[in-house]
Amino acid sequence: MSVSDKREQWGSRVGFILAAAGSAVGLGNIWRFPYLVGMNGGAAFVVVYVILAVTVGLTVMLAEFCIGRASQKGSVGAFKALAQNKFWRVFGWLGLLIGGFVILSYYGVIAGWTVKYMAGSLTGLMGRAASGGGADYLGAFLADSKSVVAYQVTAMALTVAIVAGGVGKGIEKSCKYLMPGLFIVLLILIARSLTLPGAEAGLAFYLKPDFSKLSGKVVIDALGQGFFSLSLGMGIMITYGSYISKGEKLPKCAAFVFVLDTMAAFLAGLAIFPALFAMGMEPSQGVGLTFVTLPGVFAQMPAGAFFSFLFFLLLFLAAMTSMMSLLEVAVTFFIDEFKMGRVKAALAAGTAITILGIPSACSLSGRLNVFGMSFFDFMDYISNNIMMPINAIGICIFAGWAWTESLQKEITNSGLIQFRMQPLWVMAVKVLAPMAIAVILASGA
Ligand code: PFF
DSSP: OOOOSSOOOOSOHHHHHHHHHHHHSSHIIIIIHHHHHHHTTSHHHHHHHHHHIIIIIHHHHHHHHHHHHHHTSOHHHHHHHHOSSGGGHHHHHHHIIIIIIIIHHHHHHHHHHHHHHHHHHHHTHHHHHHTTOHHHHHHHHHHOHHHHHHHHHHHHHHHHHHHHTOIIIIIIHHHHHHHHHHHHHHHHHHHHHHTSTTTHHHHHHHHSOOGGGOOHHHHHHHHHHHHHHTTOSSSHHHHHHTTSOTTSOHHHHHHHHHHHHHHHHHHHHHHHHHHHHHTTOOSOOTTHIIIIIHHHHHHTSTTHHHHHHHHHHHHHHHHHHHHHHHHHHHHHHHHHHHOOOHHHHHHHHHHHHHHHHHHHHHHTTTOOEETTEEHHHHHHHIIIIIIHHHHHHHHHHIIIIISHHHHHHHHTTTTTSOOTTHHHHHHIIIIIHHHHHHHHHHHHO
16 A cells, blocks of 8 residues: 555544544543542532643643644654754654553553453353452453453454554544444433432432532542543644644534543443442442442343443443544554555554553553552553653643744634634643643652
């Protein structure tokens, strides 16, 4: 396959929005958001999350779209094309490293779990979970590294196959089906959850804020979750932005992606908390909420195996559309910088990333520790708590201070459209967002 001179573009606005929302809506919304809500006291966390996602998250997303579309390049190429001072290129490379390699390497492992749990829902998970053996079920699976790797490879191979199909025909087309599918599954689960006797207590926990639960940790967790969930600070939205047509209104695109992402997280909570409380389970389980507590909830429900299967299918679909975007960061890099064909680039990047993920997959059995944590947790920690905030600050400072005129030109399509919030947004890019992120970074260190 040869690389044609004309850069690919999204086929339509709806297609792009669904692909970008597909990137944003992932394990972060359905697995991470609910357990953070559970651990941070419920509705107060939800309120803080929304405020920070609107102010900081949306600000950074728009800046990334501008950088991508102006340069017509992925994370690395963008800074090379736009920045006069070579120093800024560091952030392009960091984006590629975080999004394309580090995060996808372990994200593919959890995507593999969802496949295992889909199959398990129909073959024995329910029986184990009903008698309180959910944690043992997960433990036994994780101890069998070969099986964890086999599921990881399955999820990665599927992602490679779709991304190899191209931006329009592969990613956009599959997201057009997967995203509506995901929302339909969520709605079915919500209907089930809300009609269980005793669901009201869960609704109150989730929706009635008790601000006495607010703390520094709540705010910091909410900000970190905003970045994770909106796929920011890791080259993804720069890469996706590079395929947006010049006539598109970027603020409108960002607003759509933001609303879909926040809605997906909100709906996931609405599916989980009423059922959790109805079954008398604890919401503050932490990371085990999805893989240990929820099967216990499903096991007690009529037709539990079906709903459990549906839930893990949902999680799998969400993970797939996010993995495509993470892989696309590396694939765009190989295409732009080495003029490689797309299929070859997808295969090369996919293989390298899968191999990089194997230590994470094996470390879950407790055999591979670094700095006192499993290799999996280590990859998650360095990417989310260190590299991503540094990169997001770099992107804001570059866009707001070094590239400010072009930034304003890009957001208005060279003066052809008006963006009413422009002065406020520019201030947010320059000052508010980098300062807020610096706080997470400092507190995580
Ligand atoms: N935003 C997606 C999610 O919430 O799962 C995918 C993702 C991208 C997650 C980048 C984490 C991440 F660092």
